[in-house]
Amino acid sequence: MNSATSTAKPAQHLLALIAWPLMIFVSMLPDILFRELTGHLPSWLFGAKLALIAALLLGSLLWPKLRPLRLFFGVLLALYLLEWGVNSFYTALAYRRWFASAGFFMQQVGPGQVTRTTTAVLLALVMLAVLRRFDRFFLVKGDLSAPAKPIPFILTRPPSWRILAPAIAGAMCLGLLVFIFAFGRPPALKLLTAALPLLPFVLLFAASNAFGEEMLYRAPWLAALDAPLGPAQALLMPAVYFGIAHYYGVPYGVLGVIMAFIPGWLNGKAMLETRGFSWAWFIHLCMDTVIFFFMALGAVTPGG
Numbered sequence: 001m002n003s004a005t006s007t008a009k010p011a012q013h014l015l016a017l018i019a020w021p022l023m024i025f026v027s028m029l030p031d032i033l034f035r036e037l038t039g040h041l042p043s044w045l046f047g048a049k050l051a052l053i054a055a056l057l058l059g060s061l062l063w064p065k066l067r068p069l070r071l072f073f074g075v076l077l078a079l080y081l082l083e084w085g086v087n088s089f090y091t092a093l094a095y096r097r098w099f100a101s102a103g104f105f106m107q108q109v110g111p112g113q114v115t116r117t118t119t120a121v122l123l124a125l126v127m128l129a130v131l132r133r134f135d136r137f138f139l140v141k142g143d144l145s146a147p148a149k150p151i152p153f154i155l156t157r158p159p160s161w162r163i164l165a166p167a168i169a170g171a172m173c174l175g176l177l178v179f180i181f182a183f184g185r186p187p188a189l190k191l192l193t194a195a196l197p198l199l200p201f202v203l204l205f206a207a208s209n210a211f212g213e214e215m216l217y218r219a220p221w222l223a224a225l226d227a228p229l230g231p232a233q234a235l236l237m238p239a240v241y242f243g244i245a246h247y248y249g250v251p252y253g254v255l256g257v258i259m260a261f262i263p264g265w266l267n268g269k270a271m272l273e274t275r276g277f278s279w280a281w282f283i284h285l286c287m288d289t290v291i292f293f294f295m296a297l298g299a300v301t302p303g304g
Contacts, residue, residue, distance in 0.1 A: 068228035116212035137223040142276015165279035169286040210284035239264035
């Protein structure tokens with residue numbers, strides 16, 4: 001082992017010891033614990049998260065050993081400020097009234113897609129302003145036929161992503177269907193006809209949600225973490241964050257965390273190995289289409 005490698009390992013470990021606790025604290029985990037244990041969120045929690053991120057970002061300007069994580073701190077700060085600002089802006093416009101005359105599915109899904117897509121576009125513009133090029137935060141097509149690296153415990157010699165990505169999308173959709181029919185409320189056949197007019201909105205919301213979540217919780221994170229922590233931890237950290245964020249999603253609870261973590265890790269792997277957004281967005285789109293279609297049918301609802 002050369003001296004450069006031996007020096008890099010302790011530095012990477014130090015950065016990981018800072019990045020991981022920060023990610024856990026600013027994730028939904030504290031919110032979940034407070035809600036489940038006390039029934040409410042403390043008013044200081046959001047401010048404490050912002051203060052910690054801002055303090056570490058300032059520290060990275062002053063302490064050279066923290067500088068490799070500067071972009072990560074900046075991504076987190078931009079994400080939290082944009083989410084807060086966009087939600088405040090639309091709330092001031094009483095934007096939920098825009099969907100008041102629509103059906104239940106539109107009222108349930110539409111407002112969240114408005115805020116999420118707006119936030120994602122703004123974060124993309126922030127990343128472009130900082131990094132100057134779309135490819136530096138994976139917002140490009142990428143190499144769709146790039147070779148895939150092994151998937152632990154599953155595939156030791158996987159095919160290229162042109163084959164692997166559709167296979168992953170199909171497997172994930174099949175898993176969702178099994179879950180829905182096992183634990184949801186399978187819809188009556190007559191509801192399928194009634195839901196057909198909603199299919200364009202299902203596809204639109206699936207596309208926007210896939211873009212929003214990949215842009216907010218995957219691409220900038222990988223751009224910020226790959227160099228300082230290495231690809232293994234760069235993949236794992238946003239996948240854990242993404243999984244925790246789905247505790248109150250579809251599916252609900254710990255199962256939802258696990259079922260979001262797995263495609264989150266795989267989507268990150270697709271993004272890193274193809275150096276682009278396309279396959280991650282495609283896999284996410286397929287899964288969200290299944291979820292939103294059954295939400296339109298009333299077979300599943302967020303939060304259980």
